[in-house]
Amino acid sequence: MWRKLLSLNTRYIYLAIVVMVVIPVILKVPLPTSPSEPTQKLFDHIDTLEAGDGIWFFLDTRPATTAIHRPQLHVLLHHCFSKGIKVVGFNPLAPEATGMGRPFIQEIAVQYGKQEYTDWAYMGYTPAGLAVFNAMSKDIKGLYSQDVTGKAFDEIPVLQQFRKYSDVGLVITLAGLKTPGYWVRYAQTPYKFPFASGVTGPMIADQFPFLNAGQMVGMMGGILGAAEYEGLLKSNNIRKQFGIASASMFVQTVVHYILVAIIILANIATFIINKQDEKDRQTRDVARARIDSGIE
Amino acid sequence: MEIVSLWVIAFFSLCIFSYLYRNNPFYKFAIHVILGLMVGYMFLQQVLIGLEQLVVSPILEELGQPSPDPFDILIQRVLPLLVASLIFTIFVPEQRWLSRIPIGLLLGYGMGYMLTKSLEADVFKQLNATLTQSIAVISGDSIFRSRWPAWGQFLPGLSALTVIVLTIFYRFRMQHPTIRTIIYIALSLFILSLADSIMILVGVLAVLSYFFFSFERRGLVEEVSRVGLVFMMVYFGAVFGNTVLTRVQIFIGQVDFLVFEWLGGTWQALFGG
Amino acid sequence: MKIPDSRLTLHRRSLCASRFLAAGPRLLVIVLSLFCLVGIALEAQQVTPKRVEVPTEMITVQPGQTLADLAEKYFGDRRQYKKFLEYNNIPDINSMKPGDRLQVPVNSTESTNLDQVAPNAEAGKPATPAAESTPTLSVAESTNQTTFDSLQTAEIEAVLELAPPTEVKANDVPNDAIKKGRGAIIITWTAPEDTTNLKGYHVWRQAMPDGDFEKITKKPLKSSNSDYLDKTATGGQSYVYQVASVGGEGASGAPGVAEVVSVASKPAIAQGNWYNTKKSYLLLTIIVFSIISLYYMDRGMSGKDMFIRRIAALDTIEEVVGRAAEMGRPAMFVAGNDDPDTGSTMAAFSVFESVANYAVVTQTEVVVPVQKPIVDQVLRSSLRNIFTLAGRPDLFNEEDVTYEVDNQPAFIGIIGDNMAKYNPASVFYFGDFTYESMVFAEMGNNVGAVQVAGCENPKQTAFFIVGCDYCLIGEELFAAGAYLKRDVVQMATLLAQDRIKILAFLALLLGILISIFNPGGGNLVLDFLTF
């Protein structure tokens, strides 16, 4: 039985993974998570904003991390649109992300019946490099003459009231690159506005200094952060059901635990089998010795 | 159009995933489609556009000028083109060696660039970072010193000294196991008495010594390099375990797309549900 | 037929290396060190030029004063008054008015003047007329006239209260280049003895032959700082700088504020430098590195034994190829996803040479799918030559080395297809890899191949360690070529590398010991490591 386990065809493992992933994702089986402190703080900050306030979000990421930043952006948008907060998105530091922002917002905006240009807008990329940090403290019109759809700046009402850091209630960067450090250093420290970040798993550890220094009002750490935020949305009756993030956290947990389990099992199996082989060898030797003695 | 693109994306994704079962015609088809596309894309972007940007349009611009400078055109545009086109002698068996000239230039450029860059950015900067960290910890106060300030001052120096002296003894005089244990104790004491960055320093030294090629792995070198190996294994294990999360997340995103956007979108398009 | 031993063919190849060795490397090292020396020398004399520590001053023409008087006062010769005209480029002598500021032409180009003035500057006392004649009006500078008496009063109080900064020097900033025609000049000075009522400094600049002084500091610099970096100097243009100590409510820059200026003795020219003195350590390291490797090369050529310890993963390569031979299945070699002109791909080239040698000796087919262009050219001709050297050019098949596609996912897919198609018994991954490392390793494992991997990138090495049977870590990849070929000349470089590594090792130890036993003190190792 142990040997069968060791000589297990990998296809079964693949099948198991497919089952473990697909079913919970379809059923959206949620993993209720207890919110960690940074996520709680971020939620509280957005909760304090009034209807008509605005937040800026920045997609400093690549399409490869869509699976992490899409849920993060979605929970934010759910929270904002349900409270009537207006949203403007940019990706001035990551040209690859230009295609990502607008569809992400549209998915949620239709659920709340929010109009583009009046309730939200996506501005896309502008080749200003690190100069954006300074320029956005004055007026984003200096950076953008039109939005990602090519609509002129002056014809987009939502932009007219949120033109610099001091106009918005929160600036949050969804970062797959090393940009949160830049934001804190070049933008938040000199111009002093509420700032937060949503980052991928490996980057979480780097954010704590900023959080402790109060340079970030909160942080969403990886997909887990998004899941915690969904839990908060649910517990505050902002959304009825959990989203993809909680579901994927459930999937992650299952996959991880089962993986660990089979690894340990396989090790036990190897251990036992080695023991058995040892015993067999000894018995064989004894038998051979007896035979030899018999011959003697 | 939306539905079409959804179906195209889904089809290709499923074709790729089907490889997990075995290599099959669908997979081969998908892969060869991508191969053809990308070869064409590279041909378009690298060769056609490259030629246009590097050679054709500069020459046209130059000729467009009131007083074109033939020397400029020859040296900067035509000559490189000629040298580069030597690579096509690969098809002429007896003149094949000529194709080595552009390759040689390319490699010389790359390696010359690499040499200074990696020496500066990786070797010097990394050593510097390691040293600065540990010095900051030593000259500043560490966990240990903040607790027992009285002899926390001396302990690092003391234990380090013990380690060095005993090591020298062990190396040259008496290879006694107790001395080795004492060395280990003093070493760990030394590390503990300082802080993580010293741990990093020790790790760096140990792993570096793992890569010594010119001594036999014997005695001290073996000990230290085994410590280095352990450090590396810790790193590899941690990296591996940490990557599972993100990779699985990517797959979850893919499944999410297939289930909700593809099937769901199709359903909505068909039945408007 | 008889196939010569692989080692033999390799040996022949390494011998042809030795011919070039006699002169080439030495020449290169000499060139490098010469460059280093010349550079250091050049910059050394450029960074600290000889200078005369005399503040040449601006004077104000008093009413009733003629140029001839001034000429007598400063040059001791009434006939020299034309100098004023040429240095202050005054076209018409009658256009001068009281209160005009004149620069006294003391200028390093005229060594005679300097020699006259230098001595009493050494005495610490500024040049004779500085005291009474330096005070001027910022109003007068901006060329609109004020009444004579206000000028007088301003002068008086200025004379009483302000002293000019001394030892004004303007130098080109070392180790920089002219960017977009703009260079950098650093102006340094030392504060006057009595800083009472010294609010700050203004820096003035005059483009050398003709051009008048313009103020290049918007608001006065704080009286604490004693240097100013002028980034707006046009490259190659020589400037005369003057630093004015601002008194009164100078911060506002209001009219009627007295300034006392003293002029840099030597005009400065912003220019690009030909040698970066900050990076001398780097160059020295390279030179030392090459000299050490030259030394070991000589030892190697003279037949001395050079010890390289066994590297387990590399020793297995031969038997892994042999395994493919026994099973009658091909061996596959993947040379990473990086350009040919990167180090890891170069290393892959030399590993491939050995793999191909073993393959030829054991008559194993080698399948080489390639992702990057030119890499396939190199590997193909390498394979061809090895077959030729082995005496079986007929066995060589052009299609063994195929350029597939330069796109990561597509290439991964093709590799998967090839794995299923050729069903290799042994697979080699050498070069640079990203996330495909895991995919390759598992694909290879699923067709039951024994896999050897070597990768520079630490992260991916983790996946290779888990996924492959044997794995080279870090720099073992670069050592592989030399190790496998047993080419003495290349092994020499390995030994040199080891020596350098030992140096780094000791440097770290030394640095840490220094800081342990003398905390907070200076640390020469750190100084060496920082640029």
Add this chain to the structure above:
Amino acid sequence: MQTALPIILCSLTCLVLIISHFIPHEANTVVFNQIKGNWYAVIKVAGYAIATLAVLRSHIRRLQARTTDWQYSAVALVCFLVFPLTYLFDNIRENNGLFVTTTFSDSDITDTSVLRDATVQLEPVTGETYSGKVFKIDGKKRRLTVKLDLAISDLGKSGQSLRIGEQSLQLSLGETTIIPSKLMPVKRRGLFFQGLGRPLSIKKDGVVTSWVYDNVVSPLDTTMFALVAFYICSAAYRSFRVRNFEAGVLLATGIIVMLVNSPPTSLIWDGAFPAKTAVDQFFVDKALINLKDWLLAVPGQAASRAILIGGALGLVTQSLRVLFGIERSWLG
């Protein structure tokens, strides 16, 4: 000769690059950019050209020889044509004709987007007058490209006549006319090379091209990436075995990190060891998270640093071999 010449050239280039690293002078950067911009890039282009030839040739051979899977070679050859054709198609449809690129000074107007619907008059010295419309506006560089209403047929002579000599371009926006500050030479674009002046940015260039790219090529990247999820699990299952001490360490750290990465673990941990006193909190609370972070931050960082240093030294040695001309495996 056949080996010496390439090697000498190679090591000379290497030497030049090394020395140029230590020369901050601006002339050096100019030369450097010359080498990189012309020689290096052009050689790369040649490499791509020959590689394309090679892959086409090999697939055609498979097709001729009817080897196994020859059908897929046919597929590949057909797909090879897709991008060039779509790109050509897009460009013919988008921008055939002549383009004048011009910069207008800041004093002209503040908001560039209003220029979008300006009508253009172009009067070259040759006398005839062309009308055109604004094709592309670059708000940052304040540069706009005007597309003249010309048929492809009179590309040739008009293109020539336009390029030489001064042109006066005036944008009339309603009743106001704007005279741009300076005019750049007219970009003449051949039939195939249309639009090739700018890099092929898939997002912007043409509907068909970007459609094919977005729906066929870029999803593949994500899918291949997703495959890793399976392979990483099977690899862990297969080769995480306690063979010796080091393998045990690998296994242990891997398992710890995996466990900590799944949120319930810390919940269970904190439930199992409730932190009562401050000391307990110091040792128990978030102990697993801290352990994982420590593993990655301290021993992990040490190892990765040392590997980086060693690898860089190895790279330097490799480059020295090339510099000395004793690394000859690239000669083949």
